[in-house]
Amino acid sequence: MPTLLFINACVRGRDSRTLALAEHLLACIKEVNSHDMAFQIEEIRLSTENLLPLNYERLLRREELLTAGQLGDSMFDYANAVAQADMLVIAAPYWDMSFPASLKIFFEMASVDGITFTYAEDSTPVGLSVAEDMYYVTTSGGYIGDCNFGFEYASALCKLYGIQNTHFISAQGLDLDGADVQAILEEACNGEIQHY
C-alpha cells in the first residue's frame, strides 16, 4: 500500500487551524483514492519528537555513519521516511514569515546525501525520493503576499529530493480584526483543496 507521510509541524494541538485544514486535505485525499490506491498515512508529529539541531558532535557522527554506509541508523529515520513515502503532506503555521523551527530541524535531518538526494558525476543533484507530490498547508494571521518563504523553501528542498510537484494550500488573514475565521477556513477547504 502506498504511504502518505504527514509531517505535522503544528504547535497548538487541537486549537491549530493549520491542523484542521490539513486534516481536511487528508480526508479529501483518502476519499479520492479510496477506490484505486488507498494511502496508508504515517504521521510525524514534530511537537512530540526529540528534535535537536546538528551540533559538531552529531555532524561528525552523521559523517561517520555515512562513510560506513550505515544508512539504516536511527539518525536517518526522517530521511528514509521522506525518501520512501509516495506522497508528502506538510502542515505548518506561518510563523515569522516561514514556519516553526521544528520544521527546519526536520529538514536538516531529512536532507541526507545518499538517502534523499545524491550527485551525478557532473555534480548535478539527483533526487532519490519516490514521491511525485508534496502538499504544503499553512494558515496565517495576516496576508503572506510575496513573503511565502516557508513554502518556497520547502518546495525547493522537495525538488532537490526529486519531488517535482509542490502545491500550496492556505487560509490567510485569520488574525485580522473582524476576520470570520470559520468562513475563511471553509473557503480554503471548498476552494483550493477541492482542486488538489
Ligand SMILES: Cc1cc2nc3c(=O)[nH]c(=O)nc-3n(C[C@H](O)[C@H](O)[C@H](O)COP(=O)(O)O)c2cc1C
Ligand atoms: C510565533 C508566531 C509567529 C507568527 N508570525 C506570523 C507572521 O510572520 N505573519 C503572519 O501573518 N502571522 C503570524 N503569526 C500568526 C499565525 O500565522 C496564525 O495565527 C496562524 O493561523 C497560526 O496557526 P495555527 O492556528 O495552526 O496555530 C504568528 C504566530 C505566532 C504564534
